Amino acid sequence: MDASTEVLLVAYAFDNDPVEVCEEMPSHVWDAIEDRNVLKIAHNAEFDMSVCKYVLGIDISYDDWFDTMYQAAYYEWPRKLSELANVLNTTRKASQEELMFFSLPIKPKLKRNTSAANKEYNRLVQLLPPEFNDPKEFPDAWNRFKDYARGDVEVMRECFNKMQALPQIELTAMRLTFEMNFNGVPFDVELAQRIMQRVHEYETNASAEALERFGIENLKSTQQVQAALQARGVFLPSLDAKQRGNVTHPILDLREQASGLAFSKLPKAISRLCPDGRIRGEFVGYGAHTGRWSSKGVQLQNWARTGENVSETLESVESYAHLRQHLRLCLGHDTHLSFTGADLAQIEARIVAYLANCKYLIEAFANGEDVYSKTAARMFGGECDPETGKHPKRQYGKAAVLGFGYGGSGAAIERIDKKFYDEIGAGAAQDLCYTYRDAHPEIRSLWYKIDGAFREAMKSSTAQLYRNKVLLKFTYDGKTMRITLPSGRALYYRHVRGTPGQYGLDLSYMSYGEGHTSWKKLWHGTMVENIVQGIARDILVGAMARSCERAPDAQLVMSVHDEAGYLHPPHVPMLDIFLEEMARPVEWAPGLITTGDGFTSDRYRK
Template structure:
């Protein structure tokens, strides 16, 4: 036996959508109902475990045998469920470091689909590829019927249909593998996947007494604020957007929206009553409690949250995306004494919080990060890359002056402002006020952004005038001629590749046309995939690059692109490869989480921060000349330095 394709139907009273598979399998009533499998691409067998059928011993042995490759679509689900099943059988001898089947011999068809620029849904992939085998549409209703409470008896036509559904899923997964076999995922990416699974299995520790009290305090705070709003407005439900808009209209204030930005603008010019009402509404709208509730939902019996990261979640670049608690979008913390505020919440001291802080909701929001803690006797090292995208972009475009700034540990925002305004700019010093303009331009203009991008990055809110935005863009582009040239060199290479159906290249990046696909080959050897590329016409009547992919509404549609946007994909993809390389370099340490370009390491108190940062900043052989830097700090709870 060389390979085993697997699909499971399971049941548990825990909601997997809210809690994830790790918590799902901890439920006492968790069970595998059906086990569908195929050995070496042969006929699919379905084992009805509920009705007393047994998985053959050779298959059970293969599940624990690292020499047999196991395939599944979203393989993390099958691997974690089977870990629980084999543990119950006494076949998986767990230790503190290994609760789960080793991911080394598991391969995920969903990751393969994502690598090819395809969706992360089995049904949609099958449809997009036009497979003969299509996922059965009855599946969702059958899962609701048999897999979620109240569990129904596994009998009759519905049960036989459920078994057919299980068989079909294995067939569809195998058909996807057969369709994609010409485009194998590189071994290096599978090694990254294994590391990702190890991090997901390890999980990150939560301070649950702190979390429980945060939820209680939030509920108490919201109740008080709602009562105050009812008193001020006379509204039955002041949380209702419609009721609040109608009340504001009666007070002479008409508004289309009550979103954060609109309310902030309204607050600048209203009466004291309206100011209090709008501020209370803003505080009520804070979603801090949702993060704490997500922690309650996902935490496992050992107080660790697992399954926080989706490998290849952003399939355009291969970057990770967040799941469940979503560490990628936690609020920042700016409280002067974080530890003291945290201790008050942990004690449940609502009176002190209300007395000492203007907004308890804001305190809870700023403390979300601090719910993540190292286990007893250990510490966190939090380390991140300094200006990683700016460094990669400068290296790719050979923008020498920028590389010199990085070589001398300079401040890229000051250097950019100095170059744009032809003067010396020092942070908190000479012409220091120009640094913000340099920063805004850096963030907005690197990938072809213009006035709209500057506005999106908050240029007007930071005090810039509308009429200075276009000159700012022009000044940035004049200061960075090699980057501008790089955008259009990539644009030409991609268009030539599509038109000629050939291999083109520029700046160490290859563009390859193969069987109706365009691949962008990165210096690491990894490829970005663009499905069914064409040359189209943009809104200005010029040529544009189009390809099939998931649009902003998550629909499979034709997407338009051009040189600067492809440069963004390339730069972010290389930044992702550098993060994965750093994770491999540091894999002997316990990485418990990663957020954008930052690693959170749970380690022994004796581990040196400087050596961890030094290892993280190592440059791979394929990135010769790229200057990396990692900075970090140590802490006893997660925070933003």
């Protein structure tokens, strides 16, 4: 937390007692925070926990705090308290207007004249310690601030009571979130600075080359770059990579290098460093609709995967694109600890095969065979090589497994393997899609069975679907669809509606999960993907929690998709422990074979 952070007010209530507001922490409240038998409930609880830990110096435990923001996310309600109060129709509404007056520093008055003296004055002013409004000078505003604090607790308590309790697996996941965010991810500043120096060299060289070869004085100027491209017969509606399709040109490559956007996370990460060299508070519990963690701050989940021939020495950097593959090496490095990372191997494909009862895939996973080659053999015929187990069209099988399991068309391959998609072309990709569907009637049936159960529940309130050895239960109350997963927790879809479409009713639901409300399309592919990823997350949560129990000296520091990372003393066999827990039979999904794949190193090397 910033060094200027201090406690202005303490607002609290015990059970249903009236809310109290104090300017000093009462001793009995302090005692209650330290008491492991007292549950502390807060909205965005990590903030309150951080104040208690770092500002007040109170020893806290992750096991006796509860976050109503996480609770809201699980039930697919807004995370922001004011918006949550609106949708839950609380007696009192929440507002943050009064909060800002005393909580935000006063902006320094800067001089507008751009003279050298004024620039230096402005620079020095911004280095001064922040100043805040004094409550004694604004008594009316201070009273409003107290009323805000009281109302905040009242609204939060009413929201907590209006929402149902969390299932046990979500209490576990919430506390794993606390652990990750308070442990923090070590960040190698020295390596980051050396990477940034290389980026600066690429920027300088790109600008010089653009001027010499193409006459472009400023690569960051859209107008100049577009003019240079058009002079060479390249016409683009936009320079945005997502909108220009497969168009490539040396000018576009140089522009990317000059922008340095691929490395913009590094200075932001440095700005977020704690004194001990770790980045904290980066993960959002129940950040995705499926329950997976998402990330905030420097968005660690979006950092480029580590490529081949990479090293923290940067001695083998081949290109600007290759340099980007060194980013993750900045993460997870602690001089005295090892880093272990592991993920659930091919977990989504395993769950799809399990729910579809696709026997040849289930057997292939159980026997440890090359599933991509087995899929290719199923689609195209022929035998796998008896020595290597590989099929001549293994790459096609891999693209099909990764791209078509959720009902996607040929274009799905472009998202998971653009190089392969460009090689075979759109027509061949679509043909591959049809071949996959014809060869996997069990999986295709799964899509429509789930879609059918969803629609049946909309008509008759409930529907049950037995898949292999597990039950999926669909419950609809006229507005909200709840899909109960085999683990016992559920996925929620608010304000489900159907509108006439080309092939019947097109379904959609109101999503609150991304900081704003939006209507999202629902079709069988989305439903299956959500269910599969939800099951995968529940398996991962179980493995993470058990691993933490078995290795109390290890520190859980991250989760990326179906992967988790731990720091631990070198003598702790963390990889063995984590892989054992990943392979443990899933109690609520009998017969589902799961395995893990991971590494132990001195930093995040994946």
